[in-house]
Amino acid sequence: MKKILLTLLAIIAVVIIGLLVTGHGYILTAIARTYLVGNTTANINDYRQFDTRVIESGKAQAWPESPDYPKPISNKLQDHLTKHNAAAFLVIHKGQLISENYFKNYDRDSKTNSFSMAKSILTMMLGKAIEEGYIENLQQPLIEFLPEFKNDPLGQSATIGSLSTMTSGYDWDEHYYSPFSPTVELLYGDDVEDFVLSRSFSSEPEQTFYYSSASTQLLAIVLDRALKAKNPDWTLTDYLSQKLWQPLGMNDAALWHLDDEGMELAYCCISSNARNFGKFGQLMLQGGFWNNQQLLDPYFIQLMSEPFKVPNYGYSTWINQDNEAPYYALRGHLGQRVIIVPEYQLVVVRLGETDGNGIVASEQFYIKEALKMIETTN
Numbered sequence: 001m002k003k004i005l006l007t008l009l010a011i012i013a014v015v016i017i018g019l020l021v022t023g024h025g026y027i028l029t030a031i032a033r034t035y036l037v038g039n040t041t042a043n044i045n046d047y048r049q050f051d052t053r054v055i056e057s058g059k060a061q062a063w064p065e066s067p068d069y070p071k072p073i074s075n076k077l078q079d080h081l082t083k084h085n086a087a088a089f090l091v092i093h094k095g096q097l098i099s100e101n102y103f104k105n106y107d108r109d110s111k112t113n114s115f116s117m118a119k120s121i122l123t124m125m126l127g128k129a130i131e132e133g134y135i136e137n138l139q140q141p142l143i144e145f146l147p148e149f150k151n152d153p154l155g156q157s158a159t160i161g162s163l164s165t166m167t168s169g170y171d172w173d174e175h176y177y178s179p180f181s182p183t184v185e186l187l188y189g190d191d192v193e194d195f196v197l198s199r200s201f202s203s204e205p206e207q208t209f210y211y212s213s214a215s216t217q218l219l220a221i222v223l224d225r226a227l228k229a230k231n232p233d234w235t236l237t238d239y240l241s242q243k244l245w246q247p248l249g250m251n252d253a254a255l256w257h258l259d260d261e262g263m264e265l266a267y268c269c270i271s272s273n274a275r276n277f278g279k280f281g282q283l284m285l286q287g288g289f290w291n292n293q294q295l296l297d298p299y300f301i302q303l304m305s306e307p308f309k310v311p312n313y314g315y316s317t318w319i320n321q322d323n324e325a326p327y328y329a330l331r332g333h334l335g336q337r338v339i340i341v342p343e344y345q346l347v348v349v350r351l352g353e354t355d356g357n358g359i360v361a362s363e364q365f366y367i368k369e370a371l372k373m374i375e376t377t378n
Contacts, residue, residue: 027179027188041176042187044087044112044334044353047271052255053237053264055272061249061291063275066098071376073101077369084335084362085353087112088274091370092282092347097275099373103352111255111271112351115332118270119216120304121240121280123164123316126223127288127300128243134226135160142168145222146197154201162205163219164315165308171202172212176333183213187268190260193221209310213267216316220266236264247295248283250276268332274349280330281338281347304328305340320360325367331359339363346370 073081073089078101081089087106091099102108114121129135135145138161142149149155154169162168175181182199189195196214220236227234237256245254254276257269283289284305288296304315305328312319319328330338335355339348348366356362 027184042113042115042333044115044336044351046113047111047255047257047269050257050265050269051260051262052271053235053258053262055237055245055254055256055270056241057250057253058246059249060251062251063092063097063278064095066093066096069096069098069100071099071373073099074369074372077365080356080365081350081352084356086335086350087353088349088351089366090274090278090347090349091373092278092349093370093374094345095282095286099370100274102274106351108273108275109252110273111252112273113257113268113332113336114270114272114277114330115268115334115336116213116216117277117280117330117332117336117338118266118268119213119316120330120338121244121270122216122220122223122236122266123304124244124280124283124296125236125240126160126164126219127296127304129223129226129239130300131297134230135223137161138164142218142222145225146218148197149201152200154204158201158205160219160222161315163215163222165206166209166211166215166313167206167309168212168215168218169201169203169205169208170212170215170218171200172210172214174211174213186213186217187265191263192217192259192265193261193263197221206309209313211313216267217265220264224263236266244280244283244295247293248276248279248290250279252276274351277330277336277338277351278347278349281340281349284328285340285342285345285347305342320363323364323367325371327363327367329363335362337363337366339366341367341370344371344374346374 086103089101140160142158142160158168174183196217224236227239254270254272257265284301287298288301304317306314307319308314317328318331325341325343327339327341335352337350348370
């Protein structure tokens with residue numbers, strides 16, 4: 001038995017050394033932050049396994065509640081949300097909370113991971129940075145902030161805006177479940193900036209759409225450098241806190257995942273609660289206007305809510321104009337959703353541990369259920 005144990009330990013040691021020598025040490029980090037805490041992939045509570053930076057909140061602004069709040073959800077919706085391990089489901093109509101439901105051990109204060117909904121939030125920050133003069137415009141060449149690509153013929157042509165629309169031509173493989181995927185290294189590697197800046201571009205900008213978390217991380221580096229050029233002490237977290245989180249009156253501070261060098265994992269990983277995530281949807285629905293203040297340029301919000309190059313994606317938002325009630329949405333891994341339905345002044349928030357039966361089908365189902373609530377609202 002002792003010999004078998006020693007043999008197993010030797011094999012494990014060889015595997016570990018092999019991963020480290022070949023540059024795949026991040027796989028060990030991935031295992032420690034997933035399998036060793038009882039998960040098989042990144043999960044909505046994984047802020048506990050990462051270094052984080054606090055997105056400071058200010059004076060809280062409570063959601064107005066409709067006269068018949070909280071409206072119950074249907075048995076069909078209840079069963080669906082329970083089956084697919086939902087954490088929260090909120091319906092907001094005309095700026096009022098009309099339905100609010102939590103599942104398992106989650107409640108209105110639970111912090112869970114936004115995953116790629118953070119892409120949309122980062123693009124809102126980009127819009128603010130353009131408005132305030134840190135960045136000229138969406139057409140500004142990215143090499144003005146990322147000179148690492150000045151000798152890349154395709155990278156020279158890419159614009160800052162193309163990183164948000166996923167049309168930059170950056171060479172990438174978006175795959176969440178292969179341990180050797182660059183997307184896994186992006187999440188669990190120790191230096192995200194060095195990693196994405198070490199790669200290259202493979203196609204002409206604005207010719208091909210390819211959804212890429214690395215493109216958003218490059219955009220984050222652009223924004224980070226633009227901010228630090230005028231204020232060396234600023235971080236992306238500071239900017240989000242001061243320009244959006246506090247003005248929106250979020251009810252609590254949030255957490256943003258960091259790599260080992262202190263860079264925000266900006267393509268994902270803002271941990272907050274459902275009520276706060278819903279405010280980003282309401283802000284977009286209101287054209288960037290909030291509490292008697294124009295927080296974001298309405299033209300920029302319009303750009304975000306319209307297709308660019310492909311019918312289902314704009315500036316970091318997913319779009320479905322073919323639905324009976326057209327909508328656009330913030331989407332994240334494992335079914336994180338903020339769905340905006342302008343025609344009905346409706347925002348739907350769904351958070352959870354696993355996804356539903358198909359991305360679009362689930363969103364359409366949530367909208368139909370929410371519309372039923374509106375029809376019976378006093």
